[in-house]
Amino acid sequence: MGLSICAALAEAGHRVAVLDINGTAAQRAAEHLRADGATAMACAVDVTDRDAVREAVRKVRVEFGAIEILVTSAGLVDFAPFTDITPEAWNRVVAVNLDGVFHCAQAVVPDMLAAGWGRIVTISSSSAQRGSPGMVHYTASKGAVLAMTKALAREYAAAGITVNTIPPSGIDTPMSRRSQAAGHLPDSAVMAKAIPVGHLGTGEDIAAACAFLCSEQAGYITGQVLGVNGGSVI
Numbered sequence: 374m375g376l377s378i379c380a381a382l383a384e385a386g387h388r389v390a391v392l393d394i395n396g397t398a399a400q401r402a403a404e405h406l407r408a409d410g411a412t413a414m415a416c417a418v419d420v421t422d423r424d425a426v427r428e429a430v431r432k433v434r435v436e437f438g439a440i441e442i443l444v445t446s447a448g449l450v451d452f453a454p455f456t457d458i459t460p461e462a463w464n465r466v467v468a469v470n471l472d473g474v475f476h477c478a479q480a481v482v483p484d485m486l487a488a489g490w491g492r493i494v495t496i497s498s499s500s501a502q503r504g505s506p507g508m509v510h511y512t513a514s515k516g517a518v519l520a521m522t523k524a525l526a527r528e529y530a531a532a533g534i535t536v537n538t539i540p541p542s543g544i545d546t547p548m549s550r551r552s553q554a555a556g557h558l559p560d561s562a563v564m565a566k567a568i569p570v571g572h573l574g575t576g577e578d579i580a581a582a583c584a585f586l587c588s589e590q591a592g593y594i595t596g597q598v599l600g601v602n603g604g605s606v607i
């Protein structure tokens with residue numbers, strides 16, 4: 374999903390920095406974007422590591438200048454019955470999905486404030502909208518991201534920074550395939566039957582909505598929850 378979002382933002386003319394804990398994958402993504410004519414760089418960073426996030430953002434600033442757009446897509450899913458969720462699993466899921474957004478947003482907001490313009494899009498989850506059993510920690514972390522998005526939107530509306538969230542559902546990505554392979558999600562044909570449009574979504578579906586929210590034209594849209602879910606949550 375993150376790679377599709379990078380490609381869509383590059384297509385819209387933005388220079389793109391790919392930040393991911395998997396440095397090799399981030400490098401590959403940046404190379405792929407450059408091969409398509411984009412200006413792209415990669416940084417290996419664990420979003421739970423506040424200092425590493427700040428250092429990565431510093432490097433991006435050196436290469437590309439002030440940060441104008443932030444999309445937080447890094448995420449960790451975990452499945453367990455509520456009574457089996459260990460404090461360690463709880464903390465790790467919250468650290469990646471929620472603290473990561475906090476660290477990244479705090480690192481870039483000063484640039485946006487100085488410019489009087491900014492776009493932040495958080496990738497939350499439909500689980501935050503409907504409550505997903507068997508993943509209470511994941512659901513809680515994404516619910517917090519959704520609420521945080523609204524609070525940030527109000528805090529920075531007058532400063533020219535919009536903050537919106539996309540809660541995806543049923544998107545065919547490595548994460549959902551891993552969850553299927555582990556038996557936590559049904560196979561794609563079964564999932565498709567439960568989705569009103571009748572098929573899974575793609576990273577490109579998310580990317581198109583995200584690129585719009587990051588555009589100049591979306592300047593009057595802030596604090597919104599734009600479900601990209603094939604009608605699963607209405």
Ligand SMILES: NC(=O)c1ccc[n+]([C@@H]2O[C@H](COP(=O)([O-])OP(=O)(O)OC[C@H]3O[C@@H](n4cnc5c(N)ncnc54)[C@H](O)[C@@H]3O)[C@@H](O)[C@H]2O)c1
Binds near residue numbers: 418421541546547
């Ligand atoms: N796929 C879906 O149907 C779906 C549904 C709801 C929400 N989401 C959310 O969408 C976002 C993207 O998910 P995806 O399906 O592309 O998952 P994915 O696992 O395919 O990609 C997630 C990326 O995040 C990176 N990452 C994980 N932990 C990190 C960390 N600590 N620091 C930096 N990078 C880290 C991974 O290396 C990976 O590249 C996630 O936040 C996920 O929770 C996905």
